[in-house]
Amino acid sequence: MTTSVEETIGNAKKMTIICTKGSLDWAYPPFILGTTAAAMDVDVTMFFTFYGLELLKEKLNLQVTPLGNPAMAMPMGGMHMSMPNIVGMIPGVSAGATVMMKNLIKKKGVASIEELREAAVLSDVRMIACQMTLDLFELDKKDMIDDVEIGGAATWMESALQSDINLFM
């Protein structure tokens, strides 16, 4: 077995993803596409802004809520259960839905967000935290994972102009 240090450059394409959502369900699309693109030799930049900053915190505590989401129907005992908003509003229902989804994720062999984020770090995905939103929400870079850099709209623009794919999520 050889230790390969060289980066595969079969395909020098680039992609950026703007990540604006911080819920457990919305954490998946950017991290799945970011890590998969990196595995396919794409140079990936992820820009985290507004609630997306939640995904960079050292300690993740991502939640999902059925409130205002009529399409969220969880499989239960061979059926699918969706929740009227009035039920979703009851304290504890969102926490329960989060536990249910995390159990499903484990049971179905789906990666955790921690795992995907680690894969992103290991495959040199560039992760940029939005300075303006850090200020706005009084968040501290110290609470984020080490591999984060700080930037703004122009930082993203520079990457986006050189990219083949730019996604907003």
Place this chain on the structure above:
Amino acid sequence: MADETLDAKGMNCPLPILKAKKALKGLGDGQTLEVLATDPGSVADFQAFCRTTGNELVEHSVDGDVYRFLLKRVA
């Protein structure tokens, strides 16, 4: 037969691809990686992965619920 085998059974998208990429990185040019997976989506995904990265999908087959892919590291 293959230089290395990756057991990705029970893993869901995109883990088989991510683990395969990692395993390929540890191989030398021309060496082969056998991947075993149960994710039906992996059939289309490994073909797309190989077409895009230039690694060769030497063969793929199904045995019951298990998909087997033989990848050769090219790039």
